[in-house]
Amino acid sequence: MKYESTLILVGFLATTLVLGMGCKFSGQKNDCVKRLEGIAKMERQLVESAETIDVSLRNALMTAYADFSNFCHEADETPEFLFRRADLLRSAGYFQEAMTQLRDIHDHFKDFDKRPICAFLVGFIAEEELNDREQARKTYEQVIELHPESRAAEWASQSILNLDMPQD
Numbered sequence: 001m002k003y004e005s006t007l008i009l010v011g012f013l014a015t016t017l018v019l020g021m022g023c024k025f026s027g028q029k030n031d032c033v034k035r036l037e038g039i040a041k042m043e044r045q046l047v048e049s050a051e052t053i054d055v056s057l058r059n060a061l062m063t064a065y066a067d068f069s070n071f072c073h074e075a076d077e078t079p080e081f082l083f084r085r086a087d088l089l090r091s092a093g094y095f096q097e098a099m100t101q102l103r104d105i106h107d108h109f110k111d112f113d114k115r116p117i118c119a120f121l122v123g124f125i126a127e128e129e130l131n132d133r134e135q136a137r138k139t140y141e142q143v144i145e146l147h148p149e150s151r152a153a154e155w156a157s158q159s160i161l162n163l164d165m166p167q168d
Contacts, residue, residue, distance in 0.1 A: 031071065031072075032068070032071065032072035032075055035064065035067065035068045035071065035072065036068070036077065038064055039061070039064050039065065039068060039081070042057060042060060042061045042064060043061065045057055046058065046061060053091070055092075058088055058091070058092060059092075061084075061085075061088060062085050062088045062089065062092075065081040065082065065084055065085035065088075066082075066085060068081055069081055069082050069085075078109070079105050079109035079112040079114070080112075080114075082101060082104070082105050082109075083102075083105055083112075083114055083118065085101055086098045086101040086102045086105070086118075086121070089101060090125060090129070095125050095129045095130055098121075098125060099121075099122045099125050099126065102118040102119070102121050102122050102125075103118070103122060105118045106118040106119050106122075115147070116143060116146075116147035116150035116151070116152035116153065117151075117152050119139065119142060119143045119146060119147065119152060120139075120140070120143050120152035120155055120156055122139050123135070123136045123137075123138075123139030123140045123142075123143065123156065123159065124136070124159070126139060127159065127163070133163055136159070136163060137160060137163055139156075140156035140157075140159050140160050140163075141156070141160070143155075143156040144156050144157060
């Protein structure tokens with residue numbers, strides 16, 4: 001009898017745990033939907049104020065992209081949101097952070113269709129924003145090696161040719 005009671009209790013606890021986890025995952029999904037809605041609203045506001053950059057809105061959107069990506073990491077939107085965040089970081093002058101974000105996307109989202117572009121943009125930022133021609137060259141060479149059939153490889157090849165031209 002004691003053994004049966006223990007089995008019933010274990011079964012009850014297991015059922016409660018599974019149901020509780022289902023509620024948690026359901027709640028997480030709902031929270032991701034709310035985060036998506038908030039991001040969509042901020043993106044619309046940013047587009048509406050396209051003539052001038054609303055710095056506080058840009059910062060809020062960068063935070064929202066990061067929060068979504070941390071909380072809803074497995075969501076299909078995550079790599080795209082991180083890509084957009086990298087663009088906002090660059091526009092805010094946070095070049096190293098943008099490069100780090102692009103590297104992270106490239107390295108952790110193997111199925112993301114913009115992976116070659118992420119790799120290229122790291123070199124582009126190094127070249128154009130940081131005037132680090134050596135880092136740019138290394139990055140462009142990596143783009144060509146890792147993504148030889150991509151448009152980004154074509155851009156990287158052209159960029160290397162431009163790096164070889166004498167500076168004014």
